[in-house]
Amino acid sequence: GTWGAIATGLFASVMINSAGANGLFYGNPILLGKQLIAVVAVGIYAFVLTFVILKVIGAITPLRLEKHDEDTGLDLSQHGEAGYIF
Numbered sequence: 001g002t003w004g005a006i007a008t009g010l011f012a013s014v015m016i017n018s019a020g021a022n023g024l025f026y027g028n029p030i031l032l033g034k035q036l037i038a039v040v041a042v043g044i045y046a047f048v049l050t051f052v053i054l055k056v057i058g059a060i061t062p063l064r065l066e067k068h069d070e071d072t073g074l075d076l077s078q079h080g081e082a083g084y085i086f
Helices: 002-011 029-060 067-072 074-079
Strands: none
Touching (some): 067 074
16 A cells, blocks of 8 residues: 555556556656655544544543453453463
């Protein structure tokens, strides 16, 4: 995804897609700039949306185990048996 978006800004050619634009290697550095801005915008969008979703879920149900369950391990706290006995 990310590499494909950046590569489009590098390798795009109107010889392949006459309705498109040339990329950096064909004399148009503006397309690479637009692609980089789009990649950064999508990254910020994904981060913000993930943060909001996790906050909503965290308000409904805890996202973390209790300290005691973390210390004893999930096999013991959830299933009542040890997964690995060393």
